[in-house]
Amino acid sequence: MQNIEMLRWQLNSLVSQVQQDIYTLSTTNQSSITPVILQRLWDTTSSIHFIGELLVNQALNCYQPISDHSQIISVNNTPKNTQVPPTTPQSPNQSIPHLNGRNFTIGELANFNGKNGNPAYVAVNGTVYDVTNNRAWAAATHFGLLAGKEYSQEFASCHAGQQSILTTLPVVGRLYNE
Amino acid sequence: MNKLILPPEDLSNEAISKRLTTNALNNVNNGLINKKNLVYLELNGCSGNIISLLNGQNPDFEYAFTSMVNILYSNSLMVSEGEKAIAKLMNALEGDYILAVEGAVALKNNGLYNIIGSWKGKPLTGLEAIKLLGEKASHILAVGACATHGGVSAAKPNPSESVGINKVLTNKKMIMLPGCPVHPDWFLGTLAHLLLYGEPDTDNLNRPLMFYSTLIHDRCPRRPFFDRGIFAEKLSDKTCLFKLGCRGPVTRTDCPTRQWNGHVNWPIGDDTPCIGCAQFGFPDAMAPFISYDTTRVVKDE
Numbered sequence: 001m002q003n004i005e006m007l008r009w010q011l012n013s014l015v016s017q018v019q020q021d022i023y024t025l026s027t028t029n030q031s032s033i034t035p036v037i038l039q040r041l042w043d044t045t046s047s048i049h050f051i052g053e054l055l056v057n058q059a060l061n062c063y064q065p066i067s068d069h070s071q072i073i074s075v076n077n078t079p080k081n082t083q084v085p086p087t088t089p090q091s092p093n094q095s096i097p098h099l100n101g102r103n104f105t106i107g108e109l110a111n112f113n114g115k116n117g118n119p120a121y122v123a124v125n126g127t128v129y130d131v132t133n134n135r136a137w138a139a140a141t142h143f144g145l146l147a148g149k150e151y152s153q154e155f156a157s158c159h160a161g162q163q164s165i166l167t168t169l170p171v172v173g174r175l176y177n178e
Numbered sequence: 179m180n181k182l183i184l185p186p187e188d189l190s191n192e193a194i195s196k197r198l199t200t201n202a203l204n205n206v207n208n209g210l211i212n213k214k215n216l217v218y219l220e221l222n223g224c225s226g227n228i229i230s231l232l233n234g235q236n237p238d239f240e241y242a243f244t245s246m247v248n249i250l251y252s253n254s255l256m257v258s259e260g261e262k263a264i265a266k267l268m269n270a271l272e273g274d275y276i277l278a279v280e281g282a283v284a285l286k287n288n289g290l291y292n293i294i295g296s297w298k299g300k301p302l303t304g305l306e307a308i309k310l311l312g313e314k315a316s317h318i319l320a321v322g323a324c325a326t327h328g329g330v331s332a333a334k335p336n337p338s339e340s341v342g343i344n345k346v347l348t349n350k351k352m353i354m355l356p357g358c359p360v361h362p363d364w365f366l367g368t369l370a371h372l373l374l375y376g377e378p379d380t381d382n383l384n385r386p387l388m389f390y391s392t393l394i395h396d397r398c399p400r401r402p403f404f405d406r407g408i409f410a411e412k413l414s415d416k417t418c419l420f421k422l423g424c425r426g427p428v429t430r431t432d433c434p435t436r437q438w439n440g441h442v443n444w445p446i447g448d449d450t451p452c453i454g455c456a457q458f459g460f461p462d463a464m465a466p467f468i469s470y471d472t473t474r475v476v477k478d479e
Contacts, residue, residue, distance in 0.1 A: 003406075003407055005407070006405075006407035114473040115472070115473075118473065120473050132473045133407065135395055135427035135428075136427055138422075139466060139468075139472055140469075140472065141469070143428070144462055144463045
């Protein structure tokens with residue numbers, strides 16, 4: 001399970017890389033760097049292809065057992081079943097993905113604090129993101145902030161104009177007020 | 179400095195810092211550049227940075243402080259004491275000097291929480307000293323976590339109301355060398371660069387790019403474990419220490435390649451997580467330093 005989450009994280013990074021390269025290609029007028037970027041695009045799409053095949057194989061091999069298993073898990077209220085099947089990363093201009101559309105109250109969100117084996121989730125502007133394996137959230141903490149909480153104001157004050165950070169995070173659901 | 183140094187010249191960090199400092203020494207000896215005065219002021223700190231500097235190599239600390247600069251004042255290293263020592267500090271004001279500052283400025287009770295000596299029978303506070311010396315310095319180096327952003331001295335609940343020196347010298351330009359302590363190369367290399375070429379290129383937080391440009395995570399020898407999701411569960415595990423609370427992913431220094439104690443090892447090389455000591459906001463923003471109750475799924479034995 002953890003490996004599949006990691007693969008999704010890698011896919012997200014690779015897609016961000018492709019988007020960045022396409023943007024660079026469309027804006028640069030230095031012909032000298034174009035071959036380098038094209039080579040990297042080629043390599044990155046190869047990696048995406050490889051990981052895609054890997055995930056399809058895994059999904060085919062364990063589709064049946066996992067669907068049985070996920071029913072048991074969902075009773076226990078853990079979100080592991082949301083990690084399969086793999087999702088295509090969302091590009092920045094798309095709205096909140098429909099997959100993984102779980103609703104959280106603030107109280108429920110507090111359970112996902114990254115302690116005792118739970119995943120680490122945080123909410124920004126009504127969307128709940130998974131930061132379990134995000135590199136800036138070691139031990140489910142980030143510059144004194146603990147996971148399992150709502151951080152719209154904190155995000156706005158420290159990462160103004162950096163919405164792109166959010167698009168790289170896996171979305172697990174929405175936060176709603178009771 | 180824009181010219182690339184091509185192989186076969188050694189491009190290791192030690193080689194580059196040695197070239198820089200040897201060059202500075204040669205130019206001083208040939209009279210091409212003037213030996214400058216240096217005042218090393220210690221305010222509200224623990225003397226950790228000066229102890230770290232004693233570990234300097236290429237050049238060693240003594241050679242740097244006698245051959246590269248005239249050291250006018252350092253409370254830890256000078257022979258004079260009491261008012262005689264402070265008299266040397268006051269004499270420094272007469273000429274041109276580079277000011278290196280270690281330790282934070284304690285603001286509470288008008289600076290009375292940090293007395294660095296006495297002058298004309300009155301206690302001299304760190305606050306007075308930094309204002310006096312900071313105004314006239316040709317260059318200012320903020321050395322270590324406390325001087326750059328308050329660091330440990332300003333950690334909660336901050337009883338002395340300590341702040342970084344940039345909060346007191348608001349209109350002065352300074353070079354920030356965060357770290358708890360600072361690596362001897364970061365200080366000596368910056369000093370040599372100042373003598374040779376003037377101020378080094380810095381980032382938007384005034385840290386020299388030659389030492390602080392790279393995320394530890396991006397040069398970490400254990401990065402492949404992170405990318406594959408293989409995480410250490412306890413200290414001494416040889417895999418990625420991310421789940422235990424490693425701050426390498428948010429800290430910019432060259433520790434993975436430069437290493438410490440004469441370039442022999444560094445925290446992650448000794449299986450303990452980076453605590454982000456060179457990140458602004460350390461230590462509060464980097465806590466907890468270690469965490470065992472984590473997102474990993476605990477397996478039954």
